[in-house]
Amino acid sequence: MSKRRATITAVGHYVPEKVLTNLDLEKMVDTNDEWIRTRTGIRERRILEQGATSDLCVKAIERLLERRKIEASEIDLIIVATVTPDMFFPATACIVQERIGATKAWGYDLSAACSGFLYALVAGSQFIESGAYSKVLVVGADKMSSILDYTDRNTCILFGDGGAAVLLEPSEAPEFGIIDHRLYADGSGGAYLYMKGGGSLNPATHETVDKRMHYIYQDGKSVFKGAIKGMADVSLEIIERNNLTGQDIAWLVPHQANLRIIDATADRMGLDRSKVMINIDRYGNTTAATIPLCLSEWWEAGKLRRGQKIVLASFGAGYTWGAVLINWSLESPKGS
Ligand code: UT7
Numbered sequence: 494m495s496k497r498r499a500t501i502t503a504v505g506h507y508v509p510e511k512v513l514t515n516l517d518l519e520k521m522v523d524t525n526d527e528w529i530r531t532r533t534g535i536r537e538r539r540i541l542e543q544g545a546t547s548d549l550c551v552k553a554i555e556r557l558l559e560r561r562k563i564e565a566s567e568i569d570l571i572i573v574a575t576v577t578p579d580m581f582f583p584a585t586a587c588i589v590q591e592r593i594g595a596t597k598a599w600g601y602d603l604s605a606a607c608s609g610f611l612y613a614l615v616a617g618s619q620f621i622e623s624g625a626y627s628k629v630l631v632v633g634a635d636k637m638s639s640i641l642d643y644t645d646r647n648t649c650i651l652f653g654d655g656g657a658a659v660l661l662e663p664s665e666a667p668e669f670g671i672i673d674h675r676l677y678a679d680g681s682g683g684a685y686l687y688m689k690g691g692g693s694l695n696p697a698t699h700e701t702v703d704k705r706m707h708y709i710y711q712d713g714k715s716v717f718k719g720a721i722k723g724m725a726d727v728s729l730e731i732i733e734r735n736n737l738t739g740q741d742i743a744w745l746v747p748h749q750a751n752l753r754i755i756d757a758t759a760d761r762m763g764l765d766r767s768k769v770m771i772n773i774d775r776y777g778n779t780t781a782a783t784i785p786l787c788l789s790e791w792w793e794a795g796k797l798r799r800g801q802k803i804v805l806a807s808f809g810a811g812y813t814w815g816a817v818l819i820n821w822s823l824e825s826p827k828g829s
Contacts (some may be wrong), residue, residue: 499621499629499661500670505557506657507549508776508790509541513653522646529650534752538653538777540638543575545579545707547588549634549656549782553789554593556631557658561804565593565771569626571600572617574609574633574781576601576688576810577640586785589632592599598630606686607748607809609633611817613675614805617661618671633781640688642708651750652709669799669822675727675815682812685715720754720808724751724816727762728806731816732762739763743801743821744791748808749773749783758806795827 514537515526541549550573558565571586578585586600605612610633617629634656643649664670671682689695690706701707724747732742739762747755752773759769770787779786784805793795801821808814 497549498664499618500664501659503561503660505553507552508539508655511540524646530703535777536774541654546636550589553656553658565595566600569628572613576614577636582749600742608807608813611815629655629661635780655779655827673818679812685712707740723809723814723824725758744803745769746805795825
């Protein structure tokens with residue numbers, strides 16, 4: 494008997510309306526549009542002025558359910574990848590479960606920063622493959638503006654807010670769906686990208702606030718070096734171990750942290766830029782949301798075709814990194 498495979502049967506995303514441009518940031522910190530564009534590829538990002546990460550999740554899921562024409566009550570499981578949960582507890586997944594009316598679903602949050610969506614996608618697919626569940630929502634959402642120090646030019650220019658979701662269901666044919674994955678972690682990378690305040694190590698005090706410990710800290714250069722190697726290596730590894738080359742890949746869907754990291758990964762795979770999903774210019778780094786946001790936008794634009802082989806790849810805090818190979822099954826709405 495062939496293996497029961499998980500496949501993506503619906504996508505949905507949401508970005509807030511408020512746009513924060515590089516020119517806006519020039520008025521807030523000592524930076525400039527040219528530096529940001531050439532060093533990162535970012536032109537603007539979105540900011541959620543009111544509300545929390547669960548709002549981003551709910552709006553993305555509502556769009557997804559409408560497209561798939563199913564009720565929330567049919568969902569079995571909700572996994573929310575995020576580093577900006579509404580609160581430490583209850584889990585954002587539980588808040589979302591109640592708000593969308595997913596009455597029979599259970600759920601949990603998953604913390605793997607920029608690799609959160611890939612970790613959650615692989616976790617969710619195991620529940621489908623085992624036969625335990627048939628409808629698993631995997632959401633990547635972050636309100637990064639809630640943990641950014643808008644006086645720190647090293648970090649505040651990089652991130653934005655957004656959310657996106659995919660639905661996993663059993664594939665109707667064994668050749669379609671999530672074919673393979675490679676996930677990694679290396680805790681020694683924790684020294685270079687973190688938020689130290691607010692957890693059990695440094696509970697919130699006046700001192701932690703004064704020391705700005707409730708904001709992201711990043712040693713950009715070290716993370717950059719790790720990302721260039723980690724994301725490119727794992728992307729090549731996943732195609733090689735499946736006896737594929739860059740020629741066989743229709744789309745690379747990279748985590749959107751820096752255009753230079755994306756380019757290095759595409760080069761390593763021997764992929765032309767036209768086969769790489771890039772929206773960092775419009776949204777910046779939305780952490781757990783970047784990859785599903787790309788999938789949803791490209792699907793909406795009619796660019797995803799049934800039978801295309803696509804590689805999702807990420808690198809982020811932890812360090813965490815990985816790649817997922819998919820034989821895409823969800824036909825885009827428009828012809829192309
Ligand atoms: O998604 C999670 C994983 N995160 C990543 O993958 C991010 C990885 N890192 C990066 O993308 C890059 O390291 C950054 C975009 C964060 C920084 O780019 P960089 O080329 O590594 O620049 P740098 O940090 O080495 O800074 C170069 C110069 C410095 O000035 P000096 O020391 O050369 O005089 C910085 O002070 O640029 C300066 N600088 C800025 N200038 C204008 C740093 N930030 C800014 C800024 N505007 N916003």
